[in-house]
Amino acid sequence: MKKAAVLAAAAALAGSASASRHGHRNVHRHLAKKDLSTGLATADVCVPTCTTIYSTIYGEATILPPAETPKPSPSPVPETTAAPAPPPSEPATVPTPIVTTCETTGVYTFPATTIVLTETVTTCGASTTQVPSGTHTLGGVTTIVETATEIVCPVATTSTAPNGVVTSFVTETTYVCPTPGTYTIAPITVTVTEPSATVAVPTLTTYEPGTYTAPAVTTTITETNYVYVCPFTSEGVPAPSEPTSAPEPAPQAIEVPKPEPVTSQAPPPPAKTSTPISSGGPKKLGGGKHWAMTYTPFREDGTCKTAAEVSSDVAAIAGAGFKTLRVYSTDCDTLPNVGAAARANGLRMIVGIFIGAPGCDNGNPTVAAQISALKEWKQWDLVDLCVVGNEALFNGFCSVDQLAGLIQHVRSELSSVGYTGPFTTTDVVSAWLNNDVQPICQAIDVVACNAHAYFNAGTLPKDAGKFVAGQLAIVEKICGKTGYIMETGWPKAGNCIGVACAGPEEQRTAIHSIEEEVGSKAVFFSFRDDPWKAPGACNCEQHWGCGDVFGA
Secondary structure, three states: OOOEEEOOOOOOOOOOOOOOOHHHOOOOHHHHHEEOOOOEEOOOOOOOOOOEEEEEEOOOOOEOOOOOOOOOOOOOOOOOOOOOOOOOOOOOOOOOOEEEEEOOOEEEEEOOEEEEEOOOEEEEEEEEEEEEEEEEEEOOEEEEEOOOEEEEEEEEEEEEOOOOOEEEEEEEEEEEEOOOEEEEEOOEEEEEEEEEEEEEEEEEEEEOOEEEEEOOEEEEEOOOOEEEEEOOEEEOOOOOOOOOOOOOOOOOOOOOOOOOOHHHOOOOOOOOOOOOOOOOOOOOOOOOOOOEEEOOOEOOOOOEOOHHHHHHHHHHHHHOOOOEEEOOOOOOOHHHHHHHHHHHHOOEEEEEEOOOOOOOOOOOHHHHHHHHHHHHHOOHHHEEEEEEEEOOOOOOOOOHHHHHHHHHHHHHHHHOOOOOOOEEEEEOHHHHHOOOOHHHHHHOOOEEEEOOHHHOOOOOHHHHHHHHHHHHHHHHHHHOOOEEEEEEOOOOOOOOEOOEOOOHHHHHHHHHHHHHHHHHHEEEOOOOOOOOOOOOOOOOOOOOOOHHHHOO
């Protein structure tokens, strides 16, 4: 570690000028009494240091099959007109996001801040996630191994002193992976006693020498005790490396429903339009009341399905009237098996490059292997769209510049073997709102988002379609491009989140609502239930299979 600095901060997602995010609506009361630039109690602030601790951990870790799980989708809220002065922020010493608590609603102006680094700085930072009451395992480093092996990697973690002071620090860990599989190494465990809480998950970020600027921002805050984050951008230097450890996607926050319908809420102002890079331009996508379905070739125990099993599934999806399949990656012989079944049943394909915890760098061997698999397969006559990354911004796997660069790299690689179709990436709406995504807008041909109305506490199943349509309208305005929904659905089992309750009838009602409103531009999630997944805080992650709603 070259130079260590500490930020045991709650690096919450950045706010926007006219909409707040779902995960920030119920900031924990105890956070209001803490300095959110350090995460420490203001009455007894002890600035910790970043230390390196060497340890070896032996034993079993949780082996997780590769998965695509729905994430909370945000909903915008109306603006207000009050105009208090923003609370003062402490001068930053490293370009980690500046965190401010806006105690009242109104219009806030945050001044510009510039930091100049003359040497490489590694910080113990943090990202935040919203969790309900209970004990949660968060963060850590996720890695995939193909054989029994020993992994050595740095991780960010925390320790709590008897006086309650929390210290973030870096530890280099040696982990013995006893079998092939996907391992999450050295996560932290957090216990929440209140109904819901925003908790910080430690991360590692390295900044290269250069000038970093957090621009001046004027924004409307519509909630009390709202946590606003202003990120830095760099000038003439590489973007900071993504965290070595990333927090789990945020579970739902349980809220009292808002009286206003989602469709009446104000979208963000229109963004600058940009021209797609591809010379051929986007193909015509969508059509019909049920355009596409997500498909992952896994059995109930998480192992790979055979070609015959895949063929049976795809035939059922085609029989239900779908035109297109969306696949996330190239593992489990997805391209040859799903491709052959799609061709036999007259279906189109949306192919994908999956980005996980190793990050967004196009030198990442997992990403490189997927690019190679697509180049070798190259059955482009079946392919309508290529999606590079699924919620990579939301999960902290990529910076905006890294993701834009990777999309351009994939475009170059696939075009070299004949692919001329459109490219995109997909994320939850909060990720589109909370980042300066214009570099991504310039790199894609169409814009896409994942929108799950179930995670919005104020949405009844019958209104799911209106919610999803509203989410789509927001992202279309951000990039000034035609948009599509890459994941949407409703679980048939799980907890109630406000008025959003899971169940077979609720799923059927929600699916039909989405079908009527945006079915021609939506990819439904997912074909069958996934019993091999962890149930998640919502107890719903295994129960999104909706093929039977369509008769599949």
